[in-house]
Amino acid sequence: MRPMRIKLTCMRSSEFCQLYCDPTCCFSKASIVKQCNWDFPNVYDYNSTSLNIQPLFWYAVSDDSVGVYAKEKMDLKMMRGQLVLEDYTFALRTLGSFNWAAERENALIAHNVIGLRRRADGSSFVEDLHKSGLISTPVLSICPSSHYGFLRMHFGGLCTDCLKEEHHFVPLVEGTLEYMVDVRSAVVFDYEVHRKHRYLFNSILKLQMMFSESNILYVPHDLLMYLLEENILKNHRFTEYRFLKKIPFKFQWKMTDAFSIDLNTSTVINVLPYFWSVEIETLQPNPDDVRWILSNGLFSEYGLALDYGEKRIGFARRKRDIEC
Structure with a gap:
């Protein structure tokens, strides 16, 4: 649409x-x-x-x-x-x-x-289409497109084009209008960052995460401060940060015992011959206590399914573009 x-x-x-x-x-x-x-x-x-x-x-x-x-x-x-x-x-x-x-x-x-968010009364644009009989089920799939670099939306069912696997569904956080999910643990950039993050927030049982069409990765304030203090990142301008250290990084958000979102380094980081950079912003103010908002790089590796009826979201890893 x-x-x-x-x-x-x-x-x-x-x-x-x-x-x-x-x-x-x-x-x-x-x-x-x-x-x-x-x-x-x-x-x-x-x-x-x-x-x-x-x-x-x-x-x-x-x-x-x-x-x-x-x-x-x-x-x-x-x-x-x-x-x-x-x-x-x-x-x-x-x-x-x-x-x-x-x-x-x-x-x-x-x-x-x-x-595409849900309204306070529980309704949504997709559910309106379903109640009007325009789609068979209140599901919206975000799928790969035949045009490189673009996505398409499939209303009324799951999209399986160019996906390696079936969708892994996780429940949405209760009481929220956005598509927000709970994350059990996260490894972001390097192990030391994850360990320090877990130590700082070890009293928080659930780390809430959202998704965005923006190219900015939203992270906790303490995580960004750590990256700056350890001279891993240096602010270049606005939300763009350049890397001072190029070491092996890992980007993983674990949601259940059986499923986690794993992103390639090149998906999160802009890897260029002369420098690496990343767009990062902190979540302040943060009334919903969200810990992460993943950038649009997520859609280059996963297909998503928003299930408004069951109040859940599904993820399925995409095939490489040359395989589609």
């Missing part, structure tokens, strides 16, 4: 602008023209007469955007036709996130997408 692009069409009403628009659009008419009159094709328009704002608030897990829920009749263009959802509840972004748009070849590309 294509991302749902959203256009910020700010009205001249200051009250409306403050509630539902990017704050950079609410200064003056000249500012609105300069900042907000971006014309994306087939975008959603806030000026719809049937839009019904709901008194329900939401915020992104990374705290980079906030908004409210709304109801609307939605027409979604899909590969095999058009999907119409009557009176559909969706998240209306009111404050633009830091990564709302990127400039590419002098054109602004929107990054708004339909959310």
